[in-house]
Amino acid sequence: MKKTFRQFEHGTAAYVIAHAKWMTSRGRNPSMQFLTEKNPCKALASAKVICNSVEQYQYVGGIVASQGEQILKQGRPYNDFDENEVTAVARHIVTTSESEEQLKERLETSLGCSMVMVSVLRALTQLGREAKELCLAMGGLTMKDGSLVQVMFFSPRGEIISL
Numbered sequence: 001m002k003k004t005f006r007q008f009e010h011g012t013a014a015y016v017i018a019h020a021k022w023m024t025s026r027g028r029n030p031s032m033q034f035l036t037e038k039n040p041c042k043a044l045a046s047a048k049v050i051c052n053s054v055e056q057y058q059y060v061g062g063i064v065a066s067q068g069e070q071i072l073k074q075g076r077p078y079n080d081f082d083e084n085e086v087t088a089v090a091r092h093i094v095t096t097s098e099s100e101e102q103l104k105e106r107l108e109t110s111l112g113c114s115m116v117m118v119s120v121l122r123a124l125t126q127l128g129r130e131a132k133e134l135c136l137a138m139g140g141l142t143m144k145d146g147s148l149v150q151v152m153f154f155s156p157r158g159e160i161i162s163l
């Protein structure tokens with residue numbers, strides 16, 4: 001088995017899992033730590049849990065975002081959207097935006113949202129990558145460039161929406 005784990009970013013759950021598979025193929029035990037877990041076996045178990053959670057949230061998030069896209073195509077006025085429709089459309093907008101400015105503009109024009117607050121995390125360090133991984137495992141959103149995004153805004157009906 002070749003060192004396929006190198007295709008993943010060092011320190012991510014996918015990297016830890018792939019590295020463990022490579023080590024096993026060579027007749028060795030896992031040897032990497034993950035997040036704060038120094039025990040390689042426990043670290044591998046944690047990485048598997050995180051990886052599964054991220055995959056599940058990405059699958060569900062993709063379905064919700066595609067529903068949001070369909071809602072936008074209907075051409076209904078945004079004042080007619082209920083909270084779930086606003087959330088679906090907002091998730092679609094977040095995942096298809098390329099910058100923070102574009103994200104704010106699209107939320108304001110497509111949904112008529114006011115007071116849009118956006119926080120963007122670009123994982124530049126090991127700690128940032130770990131934080132991103134944990135947030136994604138809990139259902140966090142990313143823009144097209146892979147930046148982790150948190151968005152808060154008021155819907156057209158005055159409800160606070162947080163993604």
